[in-house]
Every structure is written in structure tokens, then in C-alpha cells.
Amino acid sequence: MQLLNRNELRERIVISGLKATQQRIVVYEALVQQHGHHPTAEEVYQLLKPANPSISLGTVYKTLDSFVETNLIRRVLSEESGKRYDANTMAHSHIYCSNTKEIIDYEDAELEQLLTDFFRKRNMENFEIKSFAVQLTGNKKEPGKQIRISQVPK
Amino acid sequence: MQLLNRNELRERIVISGLKATQQRIVVYEALVQQHGHHPTAEEVYQLLKPANPSISLGTVYKTLDSFVETNLIRRVLSEESGKRYDANTMAHSHIYCSNTKEIIDYEDAELEQLLTDFFRKRNMENFEIKSFAVQLTGNKKEPGKQIRISQVPK
């Protein structure tokens, strides 16, 4: 990602649907500059504090949340913080519903096979792959009902 | 997953390399019974407390961590807990190194295309897919050096 100047940053924030306040601009700027680094809210706060001594950690949290809501930025999938556990160690994927916050198992042998084959053909230098996972993010249309994913009969 | 009796649970714990204590057995049992539910440590604790009033939350945390370490269970990838943020909203995957805890961007147009095509052919009932992500988990062989993933010239 190319570096963006303040006006470009401002514009993106506005386009996403938020007021371009000073705090939001510097938070977004920090995140763009940290491209590839996936900082935490705390880390963003520490980055900003020297040049913005009056910014508060609460604002950083709130700002990042707003950005995620307007799809200006994303949360990175992580097992690091590791809140949720699963006894099923077989390869399987997960569906995440943004509305209900549910994480639903999604077993799709064809998908696993496709990816296994794909990664078998990739040459990994300095990395030993132990597992892979796919996560689908989206929304249930009817929260009460089940999700069903099937092959389209072609 | 089929239900397991206490002896089967005990055996799996031992095979994974841990002493089969009473607490570990009931924690593992709870997790197996919650198949598909991905409970948090707190939730496991609440499930166990009625029948095991003396178990402590700290033990549940520690036990789950041990299980993850021996690969008896997994942590579920999650953006819910959402510690880390990324300004790059283009479709891209992440590589997670268990050793260094790094999350490294992995852009692979071919992989994205493969999955886009795949999901286009799937019929989703009651789910509107907004995005998907792949995460590779594994280890850097040489922590200092970069990872490089390339196509095998066939």
C-alpha cells in the first residue's frame, strides 16, 4: 500500500461514512503506516502518543471499532488472544456471523482437498505448514435458522 | 464426534503427553461434549462448576493452554476478541508462526481466485458471505529470516 497524505486519509474516512476528526486521521494514518504489522489498540496508542500526547486509549479503541464497522479496516483473525477452544482437531473451517457473533463449524471435504492440493504445489521456504483454516465471514439472513451450504447441481 | 467415556478421555490426555488428572478429564470432557460450540475458558468453567464445585477458573485456563500445547485441542481463529487490526482490506491471507507469534501477510492471487471460484459454485442457504480468509499456521524454520512461498515450477 502506498503512503497516503493527510487529505487522502481524511477522504477515505469520510467516504467510509465517518467524520474526519484529527484523532481518526492519526489513528488511520498509523495503521496504514504499519502495513503488514497488524498492531493492537494498545500498540497504536503507543505509536501515537509521542506526537499526540492528549489522545486517549479509550479513543483509540473506539476509533478502531468504528473503522471496522464501516469496513475501513479489518480485524485480523487470530488464535493468539485465543478466547475460544475446539476439541475437534480435524481440518475444518468456520463460518462467522457478524450479527449473532456465532462461530459455526463448516466441514467441506472438497474445500479441504482443494487447499491441501494447492499448498502441496506451493514451495514454502523457511516455513513448515502445520495446518490451514478457512473462515467465512458474513451474515445469517434469518438469525434463528440454520445455515446450509451445498454444491450447486451443475 | 462420538461421545467418549472417561477412560477414552483419560487415554487421549495421556497419549497427548499429559498426566490424566481429574480436572483435565472433566475439562476435556466438557469440550468434547460442546462439539461445535467453541466455548471460552469462562464458559467451560461455568459448565463444570455445578458438578465440580472445587475447580478453579485458573485451572481451566491453564488446562486449556496445556491441551493446546499438546495439540489435544485447538484455539479457534477469531476476530471477535479482535486484538489486531489491519488497514489492508484487500483479500489476503495470513501466516501465523507459532514460534514467534508473528502474523505475516500472505498475498496469493491464485489462492484468492481459487477460493472465489469455489465459493461462487457453492449454494449458501441463509448466509450472505462477505469475505473469506485463509490462515496458515506453522513454524518458521529460521526465526530471523523471511518466509517465501512460491509456485513450484512444474
Added chain:
DNA sequence: TCTCAAATAAGAATTTTTCTTATCTGGATA
């Protein structure tokens, strides 16, 4: 059964995140 390294309970401490409230500000409007 005895022994002891390892595991646990209890709760303190720390860290992370959210909430509350008084104050401030971006930008719409006059």
C-alpha cells in the same frame, strides 16, 4: 504404601476492554 514432581485452589495482581460523564470540535447552516 510411600514419595515427590507436577498439578491445583484460592485469590491477588495485572492486563485488556468498556463505560461514564463533562468537555470539546467538525462541519452544517445562517
Added chain:
DNA sequence: TATCCAGATAAGAAAAATTCTTATTTGAGA
């Protein structure tokens, strides 16, 4: 440009999540 106000922020309290400490207990090998 000055005024206004809904929405944003700072500060810090509060809550929630996680880790740590220490005395006690326990599983399993001798």
C-alpha cells in the same frame, strides 16, 4: 465568517479477562 449542536473525545472509573503466586494436594512410579 460566526454560531450551533450532534457527535466525538479525554480522563479515569469500572468491568472483564487473564496471569501469577503460594500453600496444599494428588497421580503415578518406585
